[in-house]
Structures are given as structure tokens and as C-alpha cells.
Amino acid sequence: MIKNKYGPPVEGEDFFGRERETEYAWQRLLDGNNVMFPAPRRVGKSSFAKKLLAVAKKEGWDTLEINLEKVHTEEAFLELFLEKLKGMSWWERAKEKASNLLDEVKSLKPKFKYEGVEVELEWQQNRADIYKAISDLLDHDKPTLIFFDELTVLLNSIVTTNSRKNEAENFLHWLRGIRQTSGTKIRWIFCSSIGISNFTFSHQITDAINDVPEYKLLAFDPDTSLRLIKALEESTSIELTDEIRQAMLDKIGYLLPFFIQILFERINSSIKVEQAKVDENLVANAYQDLLDDAHLNTWIERLQKQYGDKIDDAFALLRHVCQEKKGTKRDNLLNLMQKRHDADKAEQHLSALLHMLRNDGYLIEEGGLHFFRSPLIRDFWYKRHVL
Ligand SMILES: Nc1ncnc2c1ncn2[C@@H]1O[C@H](COP(=O)(O)OP(=O)(O)OP(=O)(O)O)[C@@H](O)[C@H]1O
Numbered sequence: 269m270i271k272n273k274y275g276p277p278v279e280g281e282d283f284f285g286r287e288r289e290t291e292y293a294w295q296r297l298l299d300g301n302n303v304m305f306p307a308p309r310r311v312g313k314s315s316f317a318k319k320l321l322a323v324a325k326k327e328g329w330d331t332l333e334i335n336l337e338k339v340h341t342e343e344a345f346l347e348l349f350l351e352k353l354k355g356m357s358w359w360e361r362a363k364e365k366a367s368n369l370l371d372e373v374k375s376l377k378p379k380f381k382y383e384g385v386e387v388e389l390e391w392q393q394n395r396a397d398i399y400k401a402i403s404d405l406l407d408h409d410k411p412t413l414i415f416f417d418e419l420t421v422l423l424n425s426i427v428t429t430n431s432r433k434n435e436a437e438n439f440l441h442w443l444r445g446i447r448q449t450s451g452t453k454i455r456w457i458f459c460s461s462i463g464i465s466n467f468t469f470s471h472q473i474t475d476a477i478n479d480v481p482e483y484k485l486l487a488f489d490p491d492t493s494l495r496l497i498k499a500l501e502e503s504t505s506i507e508l509t510d511e512i513r514q515a516m517l518d519k520i521g522y523l524l525p526f527f528i529q530i531l532f533e534r535i536n537s538s539i540k541v542e543q544a545k546v547d548e549n550l551v552a553n554a555y556q557d558l559l560d561d562a563h564l565n566t567w568i569e570r571l572q573k574q575y576g577d578k579i580d581d582a583f584a585l586l587r588h589v590c591q592e593k594k595g596t597k598r599d600n601l602l603n604l605m606q607k608r609h610d611a612d613k614a615e616q617h618l619s620a621l622l623h624m625l626r627n628d629g630y631l632i633e634e635g636g637l638h639f640f641r642s643p644l645i646r647d648f649w650y651k652r653h654v655l
């Protein structure tokens with residue numbers, strides 16, 4: 269039975285729905301494709317990728333998973349990747365070579381701390397060999413599913429490391445080389461909540477990843493959302509009404525399972541702890557409480573982390589858009605940017621930012637108007653940045 273567990277990716281019985289998506293994506297992998305999930309924050313990418321890993325494992329595949337969000341350098345990546353190879357069915361055969369490589373990579377790390385030019389040089393000379401040796405280790409005959417989460421985060425940190433500008437490109441080409449090994453049975457899943465295509469385009473390296481088709485994972489549909497609410501009711505032994513369930517969906521608008529879970533939990537605790545009645549006020553009150561919920565802070569924090577010097581402009585735009593429920597015209601946003609920049613720069617900043625904010629799931633555009641994709645995030649933004 270599903271538990272109302274949220275925050276980290278869900279697995280096993282806590283993974284709900286997505287039956288059709290799973291079947292489709294698994295078939296794509298079986299057909300020999302790799303896949304990129306470029307979806308906004310909290311849609312459920314990591315959980316979905318883990319679900320596919322579970323399917324692969326059940327079918328006897330080797331699986332390997334790395335969250336690149338916590339890996340800031342290539343050396344750290346290589347070390348982790350080699351460590352993870354210990355889980356492969358063919359590890360015993362490769363053990364000796366792999367251990368030597370691991371030692372070599374590990375010996376680089378402490379040296380890097382001194383940031384010496386010589387170490388950079390040593391690395392530059394060895395890196396191609398090390399990468400090549402690692403790709404030679406892999407067993408291309410063993411069906412294997414490898415999942416790299418938050419690929420763009422690592423690419424960004426490689427790019428921002430001094431004198432390593434080309435290495436994001438090299439890194440992507442290395443991965444591409446592995447993917448293109450003839451007859452390989454290794455399949456890849458990449459997730460990226462910040463637009464990978466924004467990144468590769470702005471660094472002119474789209475070629476390095478254009479063999480990986482994108483699959484846009486969407487929010488839940490209303491039917492699945494209702495099923496999720498009912499499953500949560502069952503597991504927490506509360507009973508809501510059809511009207512309340514529908515009111516939950518109406519309030520949330522953008523039906524991420526995550527939003528459903530946090531709203532449900534507010535309702536659950538107000539019934540169980542505050543002994544609220546199951547009536548029409550229940551949803552409205554729970555929704556108001558949610559606007560102060562720390563879980564939504566991620567929408568602020570991730571912008572702060574990832575928008576670099578565009579952050580103030582991004583905040584200015586969102587602050588404006590959150591005040592207009594009926595949507596904002598582009599011209600109004602352009603005016604706003606013109607107050608902050610020269611005319612030609614204003615246009616450039618606005619297009620770039622609207623593109624990023626749409627890709628990252630903050631805004632949508634419909635009929636020439638820009639809106640928050642989620643009314644919940646819009647109201648949260650208003651409360652935090654306007655009131
Ligand atoms: N299929 C699902 N069933 C139940 N809950 C889910 C499902 N997918 C996502 N969730 C809920 O949404 C939350 C976010 O899911 P997940 O971490 O997989 O999303 P993500 O798109 O990888 O997010 P981020 O961009 O923050 O990494 C999970 O903690 C879980 O509560």
C-alpha cells in the first residue's frame with residue numbers, strides 16, 4: 269500500500285501510476301534507444317527513471333545510477349563511476365584493471381586541492397587515456413541500464429571550473445562514444461531539470477547529445493490524480509468526498525503528484541490533529557497553509573543556484589507575473605526589462621529568460637500571455653515576494 273512519502277524520489281509501492289509511460293519508455297529502451305527526460309522540477313523524473321531501473325533489474329539487466337547533482341568535478345565523477353562498476357555482473361573479470369584506474373583517479377584528487385598548474389597539466393595529459401580505459405572496461409554485451417540524474421548540473425560545474433571550458437564538451441563526447449559503440453547493449457537515461465538543450469545550445473555542443481531523444485514526462489492527468497488521492501485516503505484511513513477531491517485538483521491546477529501529496533498531508537493532519545470537519549473549508553484552509561510550506565522553497569532556491577547573473581531579472585519577471593492571474597503581456601515584461609537594461613539588451617534578456625523559465629516549469633505561455641504554470645507556485649510567489 270502506498271505511503272504518503274514525499275521529498276526524495278519514490279520507489280517500490282510508493283511509486284504511483286505512470287503505467288502507460290513506463291510501458292512506452294521501456295519499449296523505447298528495448299528498441300535500442302537512449303532517453304533524456306528534460307522535465308521541470310518535481311515532475312517525477314528521478315522516480316520514473318528509478319522505476320525503469322527496477323523494470324530492467326527484474327529483466328536481468330545490470331543497472332547503475334548516479335546523481336550528478338552532488339558531483340562537482342570530473343575527478344569526483346570518475347571515482348564514483350568506477351566505484352559503481354562494482355555492482356556490475358562482470359565486475360570480477362574487470363576488477364584488477366578497474367582498481368588500478370580507481371587508484372590513479374584517486375591520486376589526482378588530493379593534488380588538485382593545491383590547484384597547481386602542473387596537476388592541471390598532468391590531468392590534461394592523462395584524461396583522454398583515463399576516459400578511454402574506463403570505456404574499454406564496460407561490457408557492451410551485457411544488457412545494462414545506466415541512469416545519470418541531473419546531468420546539466422555536472423556540466424555546469426565543469427564549465428565554471430577554471431581553464432576547463434572545453435571539458436564539458438569532451439565529457440559529452442566521451443559519453444557519446446560509449447553510446448555509439450557498435451552492437452552495444454548499454455542503454456542510457458539522462459534526467460535534467462534545467463534545460464539540457466539550453467546548455468548545449470549556449471555552448472554550441474548540441475551535436476554531442478543529439479543522438480539521445482527527449483521524452484517529456486508530464487504532470488498527472490485528472491484521472492490518475494483522483495486515483496492517487498483515493499489511494500492516499502485508503503492508506504491513511506480517511507475518507508474525503510468527490511467534491512473535496514475535485515476541489516483539490518482545481519486548486520492545484522498543475523497536477524504534479526508532489527503537489528497532491530503535500531496538499532493531502534495538510535488535509536490529513538488537519539483532520540487527524542486539528543479535528544477539522546470534512547467540509548468545503550478543508551481544502552481552502554489546507555491550501556493557505558501550504559503557501560508557508562518549506563517544501564515549496566525549492567522553487568526559490570533552485571533559481572538562486574542556477575540562474576547565475578540572471579537571477580535578479582528572473583525574480584523581477586516572476587514578481588510581476590505572479591500579480592496578474594489573467595496572464596501578462598510580453599510588452600509589459602519588456603517594459604520591465606527596459607527599466608533595468610538598455611533597449612537591445614532588454615529584449616535579449618527577456619527572450620532568454622522567458623525561454624529558461626518556461627523550460628524550467630515556472631511559466632507557460634498561452635495566447636500571447638505569460639502565466640505561472642502552477643497556481644500554487646504563483647500564490648506562493650506572491651506571498652513571498654509581493655506581500
Ligand atoms: N509516480 C509517482 N508516484 C508517487 N509520487 C511521486 C511520483 N512521481 C513523483 N512523486 C512525488 O514527487 C516528488 C518528486 O519526485 P522526483 O524526485 O522523482 O521528481 P524530479 O522531477 O526528479 O524532481 P527534481 O527536479 O526536484 O529532482 C517525490 O518526492 C514524490 O513525492
Ligand SMILES: [Mg+2]
Binds near residue numbers: 313315
Ligand atoms: Mg530529480
